[in-house]
Amino acid sequence: MTAPSQSLPAAASGTKPLDPRIETISWILLVLVMISVPVWGSIYAVYMACLISINVIATVGLNITVGYAGLLSIGHSAFLGVGAYASALMWLHLGTPLAVNLVIGAVAAFAIGLVFGIPALRIKGVYLAIATLAAQYSLYFVFQQWTSVTGGDRGLSLPKIDVFGFGDTGFYYVVAFVALIATLAARNLFRTRIGRSFIAVREKDYAAQVLGINVVSTKLIAFGIGAAYAGIAGALLAAFLRIVNPDQFTLVSSVFFLAAVVVGGRGSILGSILGALFMTLMPEFLREIIALVSIEGADLASLLSPLREIIFGSLIVLFLIFEPRGLVGFVDRALGRSENVEARQEH
Amino acid sequence: MTSDILVVSGVDVTFGGIRALSDVSLSVPERKITAVIGPNGAGKTTLFNVISGFYKANSGSVTFAGTDLLSQPAHTRSANGISRTFQNIALFPGMTVAENIKLGAHAQLRTSLFAAGLYLGPAAKEERELEERMDKTVIELLGLQDNRDSSVSGLPYGTQKRIELARALISGPRLLMLDEPFAGLPTTEKATMAAQIRKVVDERGVTVLLIDHDMESIMGMSDQVVVLNFGEVIAAGAPADVQANPAVIEAYLGAEA
Ligand SMILES: Nc1ncnc2c1ncn2[C@@H]1O[C@H](COP(=O)(O)OP(=O)(O)OP(=O)(O)O)[C@@H](O)[C@H]1O
Numbered sequence: 172m173t174a175p176s177q178s179l180p181a182a183a184s185g186t187k188p189l190d191p192r193i194e195t196i197s198w199i200l201l202v203l204v205m206i207s208v209p210v211w212g213s214i215y216a217v218y219m220a221c222l223i224s225i226n227v228i229a230t231v232g233l234n235i236t237v238g239y240a241g242l243l244s245i246g247h248s249a250f251l252g253v254g255a256y257a258s259a260l261m262w263l264h265l266g267t268p269l270a271v272n273l274v275i276g277a278v279a280a281f282a283i284g285l286v287f288g289i290p291a292l293r294i295k296g297v298y299l300a301i302a303t304l305a306a307q308y309s310l311y312f313v314f315q316q317w318t319s320v321t322g323g324d325r326g327l328s329l330p331k332i333d334v335f336g337f338g339d340t341g342f343y344y345v346v347a348f349v350a351l352i353a354t355l356a357a358r359n360l361f362r363t364r365i366g367r368s369f370i371a372v373r374e375k376d377y378a379a380q381v382l383g384i385n386v387v388s389t390k391l392i393a394f395g396i397g398a399a400y401a402g403i404a405g406a407l408l409a410a411f412l413r414i415v416n417p418d419q420f421t422l423v424s425s426v427f428f429l430a431a432v433v434v435g436g437r438g439s440i441l442g443s444i445l446g447a448l449f450m451t452l453m454p455e456f457l458r459e460i461i462a463l464v465s466i467e468g469a470d471l472a473s474l475l476s477p478l479r480e481i482i483f484g485s486l487i488v489l490f491l492i493f494e495p496r497g498l499v500g501f502v503d504r505a506l507g508r509s510e511n512v513e514a515r516q517e518h
Numbered sequence: 519m520t521s522d523i524l525v526v527s528g529v530d531v532t533f534g535g536i537r538a539l540s541d542v543s544l545s546v547p548e549r550k551i552t553a554v555i556g557p558n559g560a561g562k563t564t565l566f567n568v569i570s571g572f573y574k575a576n577s578g579s580v581t582f583a584g585t586d587l588l589s590q591p592a593h594t595r596s597a598n599g600i601s602r603t604f605q606n607i608a609l610f611p612g613m614t615v616a617e618n619i620k621l622g623a624h625a626q627l628r629t630s631l632f633a634a635g636l637y638l639g640p641a642a643k644e645e646r647e648l649e650e651r652m653d654k655t656v657i658e659l660l661g662l663q664d665n666r667d668s669s670v671s672g673l674p675y676g677t678q679k680r681i682e683l684a685r686a687l688i689s690g691p692r693l694l695m696l697d698e699p700f701a702g703l704p705t706t707e708k709a710t711m712a713a714q715i716r717k718v719v720d721e722r723g724v725t726v727l728l729i730d731h732d733m734e735s736i737m738g739m740s741d742q743v744v745v746l747n748f749g750e751v752i753a754a755g756a757p758a759d760v761q762a763n764p765a766v767i768e769a770y771l772g773a774e775a
């Protein structure tokens with residue numbers, strides 16, 4: 172037989188499916204929290220909730236590509252860029268509504284994602300990750316250099332949108348709704364043949380072929396879907412920040428999403444949500460703490476701010492040492508569902 | 519009357535300098551059990567991999583139910599009605615037993631990307647029907663009721679073998695290829711496995727092509743035995759005839775010496 176292919180150990184998708192009742196209750200709670208944020212939260216809270224929702228969409232997408240299908244990508248933010256520019260251009264030149272811009276952003280990123288997914292057909296793992304840098308750098312180059320269309324380094328400025336006359340709150344509800352739909356759709360995907368084929372290709376591509384799975388098209392689709400999610404997130408980000416420029420879509424931002432996937436839990440939708448929450452909120456949280464500590468002496472702040480990065484980095488590393496499956500691993504333990512983890516690693 | 523559902527003729531495969539299969543020809547009669555035996559390294563698994571479309575044959579042809587297989591990519595075998603298991607069980611450890619088995623029906627499912635994301639009407643219906651079919655046709659046959667929703671990793675070896683067989687059967691294949699179904703099983707489980715294989719042949723009209731080293735099981739259940747040695751077919755026929763064939767005895771004694 173062909174060399175037994177390496178499977179990613181301990182991806183979270185192998186645990187027993189959640190009790191449907193617990194799952195339904197979790198979704199309802201999530202929706203209630205999302206709806207109520209503008210009621211109890213400050214303007215800042217609504218702002219953060221928007222950012223989190225956008226990051227959840229992008230992280231879910233990357234988790235489909237990296238966590239479920241096993242295609243390591245460190246060019247994800249470039250696809251957010253494609254979605255952001257595509258939707259911004261539609262808006263500026265054709266004046267299309269946000270819903271149309273989102274679809275265009277997703278379609279554009281999907282198409283470009285397919286092109287940059289081609290290396291995934293030949294190479295795996297770290298080699299593939301390096302190949303996805305091509306997406307990162309070449310798309311950044313296009314964003315920056317195609318000045319007549321993208322506005323170069325200065326980028327594109329967008330007018331404010333007012334959803335049903337509800338301003339920022341209205342916009343938040345749009346973002347939250349899209350995030351909810353995108354997350355539910357991803358979770359549904361893994362109840363069907365399509366999601367199963369992604370995991371099969373990740374774990375044993377030769378066995379997948381025997382079962383009638385076209386490995387080539389499956390990998391491309393998995394890459395394309397991840398990029399499409401990024402495209403939607405990018406289009407929302409453009410509308411949210413009302414500015415699109417190349418420096419929003421750098422390698423640092425791609426690494427941010429990859430960290431969200433790994434910290435949250437590879438191959439898990441819940442993990443994607445938790446990872447995006449952690450990565451978005453933790454730096455803010457640490458800044459608050461340091462600001463509190465620094466009230467005593469003003470120059471303590473400048474001393475402690477590099478510490479923030481170090482604490483943040485160490486937290487990520489610590490998490491991964493104690494729970495390699497990410498935050499979702501903690502949740503599983505709390506629910507007593509980690510029964511087969513040890514067994515799997517022995518095997 | 520039975521006809522040959524699978525015909526392998528004049529297949530040659532080389533790896534580097536090694537000739538793994540040379541001029542291999544054999545016919546597999548429909549609704550019968552054909553066993554391929556031979557010493558370690560004889561080329562049995564290589565033959566399976568050629569039929570599956572994993573290895574390229576330098577020459578020769580493989581015809582299944584009148585259609586040429588070697589010109590088609592590996593992932594079309596399932597839709598053609600061919601399924602198989604692997605010598606070192608190839609289950610997906612990151613999925614549950616049910617998900618592993620459902621993957622066996624992948625080629626028959628139609629849910630599109632959008633329908634899957636919505637998971638309303640058709641997609642949910644297809645999953646529901648698949649689950650019913652799985653419970654009715656393979657879970658019960660292979661005694662997997664208790665393991666249905668557990669993760670496959672960590673399950674006993676024999677159970678994993680039955681899960682892999684269930685996955686190969688759920689599509690209702692015309693040809694089932696089993697690479698060493700008895701290897702590593704205790705005697706009682708061997709008998710159960712043999713009975714289950716016999717049952718799908720008799721009751722579902724499946725054709726079986728299997729590889730194994732367990733002579734007792736092979737001779738007891740097969741309708742035809744083909745012997746490979748150093749990549750060549752040295753004998754083929756009814757179990758009793760093959761067992762008495764001097765070339766076969768020579769090959770096995772030579773391998774043991
Ligand atoms: N992918 C490969 N690359 C190189 N050589 C291979 C490859 N696959 C098989 N071979 C060689 O081909 C020959 C036949 O191997 P094969 O696995 O078909 O034997 P087998 O009859 O299945 O043996 P066993 O009973 O031990 O499973 C061996 O010499 C083996 O080393």
Ligand SMILES: [Mg+2]
Nearest residue numbers: 562563564605
């Ligand atoms: Mg073998």
